[in-house]
Amino acid sequence: MLDHGTLTQEDIDIQVYGSELPNLGPNFHSPQSLLAAADYYEAYNAVMVAGAQPLTAYHAYHLPPDPEGHALECAMDNAFAEIQQQVPSDDPPSQGQSAELDDEIPDVDFELDDNADLLDAINHQEVSEDVPDLSFNTGISFEDLSTLPVYLLVVYMMTTWLHLQWHLPCAACNAVLGILSCLILALCPSLSPPFVTLPSAMKVLGLNLQVYELPCCPSCCEVYPPVGLLHTQDKCTPCNMSLFLPDQTKHGLLHSKKVPCMKYPYLSLSEQIQSILTIPGVEDSLDEWHT
Known part of the structure; x- marks a missing residue:
């Protein structure tokens, strides 16, 4: 470890006052991680001596994952898996209920009006995702934002502001909405997640004029x-x-x-x-x- 720079002589000589543990350097945060690294290099040396695996720079300088960090990562993966497995067991909604749900969800699969002269003229042009499309139209019906939850309003406003003010690409805006949706589901599964596409967020806010x-x-x-x-x-x-x-x-x-x-x-x-x-x-x- 001293030869490879994982531990330095200065790290070993540092006196740690007020702590029962010695200074293990910047790469080790617990004795368990140091023991795991020692076991890893011992097993790798045995395999290399036997000729089963050649020496590579990746395996020589790549430390095993920290046990505490690995356990935290596994716990987060299990939590996300449990959230995804929480499928409601209720009966499928009736035809009337489905119609009500369709009315509540903004329709982003719209059709353009063929009678709009200016819109027909500029509809065929390609639009760069880095430049907001001011000629974009969906036949909007303005929504009452007072009925929208505050957290959804903040998410939609932040994403559309990044796109309209700073020209954040649509793909990046969709990624932001997807990440925030996962965080909301992880923190409070009972809350309704936001839409994960930028056109849907802009339609809810009435910005697709x-x-x-x-x-x-x-x-x-x-x-x-x-x-x-x-x-x-x-x-x-x-x-x-x-x-x-x-x-x-x-x-x-x-x-x-x-x-x-x-x-x-x-x-x-x-x-x-x-x-x-x-x-x-x-x-x-x-x-x-x-x-």
Whole structure:
């Protein structure tokens, strides 16, 4: 161990005051782990001398797992296995109950409206997972967040904030939701776990609004129709400036879609009014003002 650097002479010479155990170095936290390492190297040396296994750097420098840490890891694995085995033994829900459950669960397998002109024009474009898709629409029906448990609201808000503010990829957001769901089930199995996909979380919070990114002239700030429509223009009419970035990147690669030099987010007035009316107390304030 001294030759391999597992223990150093300084570790052995250190005086430990107020403790009955000697200093075992940074790699050993208990006498059991030191004994396990000694048994491991003794067995490995016997196998190597017999010629049954060649000497490798991995086996020479790889310490066996700490007994306490290994026991804790096994206990956590057993706890997760017990949670997964807790299958409810109740009778399957009836048709009416299934319909009620379907109404409570947000539907993320939606179909887009074919009558939306702007949406049909930009629906075929690919969207990078690192850039939030502002043209994403699900035919949203706004939910009352007051009925949502506080812990679910915090989980959904944190995940969507990471995606919208810091462009955290969708795969990473799904991983965060999955990890938090496992933690909630492990700590309190009686609580309802959160959804494990970002579109579901955004639908619950009502953040999947029909927002369009319209190209805008960087000089005169004139707004033009989105890409894909019949009246789409590549250059500004008064300024004769290009509205989109070059088709090729600096490395010579082609863009999957046209990227405007300047984007103008557009949300219809009806959608804005609908989202405002979902705020608790707004309707009462409007009624008081009207009367």
